[in-house]
Amino acid sequence: MSGGLHGQVVDLLGHEISAGVHPPGSVLRIDGLEERFGISRSVAREVVRTLASIRLVVSRKRVGVVVRPRAEWNTFDPALIRWLLAVDRSAQVRTLAELRTAVEPVAAAAAARNAGHEQAARLVGLAERMVATARAGDLETFLEADVAFHGLVLAASGNEMFAQLEGVFGEVLRWRTGRGLMPEHPEPVALRLHCEIAECVRGGDPARAESAMRELVEEAFAGTLASLTAERRATGSAQ
Amino acid sequence: MSGGLHGQVVDLLGHEISAGVHPPGSVLRIDGLEERFGISRSVAREVVRTLASIRLVVSRKRVGVVVRPRAEWNTFDPALIRWLLAVDRSAQVRTLAELRTAVEPVAAAAAARNAGHEQAARLVGLAERMVATARAGDLETFLEADVAFHGLVLAASGNEMFAQLEGVFGEVLRWRTGRGLMPEHPEPVALRLHCEIAECVRGGDPARAESAMRELVEEAFAGTLASLTAERRATGSAQ
DNA sequence: GATCCCCAATAAGTATGACTTTTGAGGCTG
DNA sequence: CAGCCTCAAAAGTCATACTTATTGGGGATC
Numbered sequence: 001m002s003g004g005l006h007g008q009v010v011d012l013l014g015h016e017i018s019a020g021v022h023p024p025g026s027v028l029r030i031d032g033l034e035e036r037f038g039i040s041r042s043v044a045r046e047v048v049r050t051l052a053s054i055r056l057v058v059s060r061k062r063v064g065v066v067v068r069p070r071a072e073w074n075t076f077d078p079a080l081i082r083w084l085l086a087v088d089r090s091a092q093v094r095t096l097a098e099l100r101t102a103v104e105p106v107a108a109a110a111a112a113r114n115a116g117h118e119q120a121a122r123l124v125g126l127a128e129r130m131v132a133t134a135r136a137g138d139l140e141t142f143l144e145a146d147v148a149f150h151g152l153v154l155a156a157s158g159n160e161m162f163a164q165l166e167g168v169f170g171e172v173l174r175w176r177t178g179r180g181l182m183p184e185h186p187e188p189v190a191l192r193l194h195c196e197i198a199e200c201v202r203g204g205d206p207a208r209a210e211s212a213m214r215e216l217v218e219e220a221f222a223g224t225l226a227s228l229t230a231e232r233r234a235t236g237s238a239q
Numbered sequence: 240m241s242g243g244l245h246g247q248v249v250d251l252l253g254h255e256i257s258a259g260v261h262p263p264g265s266v267l268r269i270d271g272l273e274e275r276f277g278i279s280r281s282v283a284r285e286v287v288r289t290l291a292s293i294r295l296v297v298s299r300k301r302v303g304v305v306v307r308p309r310a311e312w313n314t315f316d317p318a319l320i321r322w323l324l325a326v327d328r329s330a331q332v333r334t335l336a337e338l339r340t341a342v343e344p345v346a347a348a349a350a351a352r353n354a355g356h357e358q359a360a361r362l363v364g365l366a367e368r369m370v371a372t373a374r375a376g377d378l379e380t381f382l383e384a385d386v387a388f389h390g391l392v393l394a395a396s397g398n399e400m401f402a403q404l405e406g407v408f409g410e411v412l413r414w415r416t417g418r419g420l421m422p423e424h425p426e427p428v429a430l431r432l433h434c435e436i437a438e439c440v441r442g443g444d445p446a447r448a449e450s451a452m453r454e455l456v457e458e459a460f461a462g463t464l465a466s467l468t469a470e471r472r473a474t475g476s477a478q
Numbered sequence: 479g480a481t482c483c484c485c486a487a488t489a490a491g492t493a494t495g496a497c498t499t500t501t502g503a504g505g506c507t508g
Numbered sequence: 509c510a511g512c513c514t515c516a517a518a519a520g521t522c523a524t525a526c527t528t529a530t531t532g533g534g535g536a537t538c
Binding site for chain 4: 006039040041060
Binding site for chain 1: 487488489490491
């Protein structure tokens with residue numbers, strides 16, 4: 001998407017609108033875009049169509065391209081999530097982390113009901129690898145296994161909307177370790193919970209899978225919140 | 240969106256792809272669309288851009304417009320949700336209802352933490368109206384209040400991604416009563432839970448708000464599942 | 479002076495055709 | 509048979525002309 005002319009302009013405008021450079025209610029004009037970016041009418045129009053599909057703007061005859069109120073933006077669109085992460089990483093991570101606390105426990109329960117043998121086996125394998133890499137202090141590989149673990153739970157839930165969130169939640173996980181928020185050796189409690197979840201999925205115990213996952217993500221959410229407020233205190237304000 | 244030429248074609252193609260008329264991997268060509276719909280190149284290209292933004296297709300040079308694997312579709316896009324509802328209402332409602340069981344309890348807890356006085360008051364008012372209309376047997380107004388109630392909880396959660404789901408979950412609720420799944424006088428348990436949630440939000444009791452909402456939506460989900468399997472048994476198969 | 483209606487200016491929507499760029503496939507060469 | 513090379517197919521971009529809907533204003537009417 002970043003290659004073509006279209007993608008570049010969409011990305012730039014998307015960033016700008018997300019950042020509030022063009023606040024809701026403000027009006028862009030197709031000719032304005034042509035001039036500003038040195039693009040042809042067709043490209044400008046296609047850019048607007050793309051942004052309209054994300055519900056960032058709406059195009060009205062005799063008026064122009066109007067930026068919609070933020071509440072109407074489709075915040076589940078991966079592109080928009082990226083733009084919002086660039087604008088205010090803390091706020092977006094908080095939002096996503098909270099969504100995680102909602103979705104993952106229910107997804108774990110569903111996975112315990114629906115997962116096939118192969119998926120369950122892979123899940124157990126990932127949990128084991130997490131234990132091994134944690135012991136070895138290999139945070140890199142640990143993170144990979146962690147991301148794969150949670151992605152697999154979402155995929156195995158059998159709910160395509162849960163599965164959709166795999167990539168986004170992976171972002172959150174990567175952000176946590178990227179920030180150095182993870183202790184050098186991941187907490188034993190978290191490891192135990194991962195193993196328990198994997199076992200419950202394999203054994204078909206939705207209730208325990210759900211509560212274990214809930215304990216896990218709520219702990220992670222609390223940690224995320226704490227580090228966010230700490231960060232805000234340190235830098236003096238938002239961002 | 241249905242007015243213009245663009246919207247019509249997007250809608251039709253969206254329906255077709257969702258329905259599997261063009262299975263993942265199959266290839267459309269811009270010229271093909273021009274011919275088939277009698278539209279110009281510009282409109283055809285904009286249609287493809289829109290579908291690409293929903294991640295239904297990807298456009299490759301020298302190849303054409305390729306339908307992506309279903310797992311990559313952005314199933315949180317309202318347009319795609321509509322198309323999928325038209326294809327297999329049961330499956331989509333099931334998916335959405337399960338998403339509801341995940342999100343709404345956490346949203347209720349967040350609302351109990353974040354809701355302002357005015358929002359809390361309105362929530363209590365809606366709960367009261369539900370009790371009144373239920374007693375009167377006014378299912379129409381009851382449904383409206385119900386939809387507004389759950390929408391307000393999502394909005395008051397302070398999480399814009401939760402708030403985003405208001406419209407979609409409203410669809411699920413409307414579907415339930417539209418199907419005659421609601422008893423003539425809504426269950427007293429559900430009414431009590433709505434009131435309890437409203438009180439907990441006003442009083443700032445996240446834990447009880449969450450568990451009450453969880454009880455409510457899990458009950459609703461079970462009812463939805465039961466009626467879906469009953470329907471499937473009745474009609475002999477899916478759809 | 480207020481109201482209503484019609485019209486013209488405006489900006490998006492559609493159509494057309496030419497030209498560019500990328501890339502896959504098949505043929506050519508070593 | 510492998511690797512390279514050329515060619516053509518299809519999307520990407522551009523320029524321009526024309527159509528349609530909408531809004532705001534100006535003039536007619538009450």
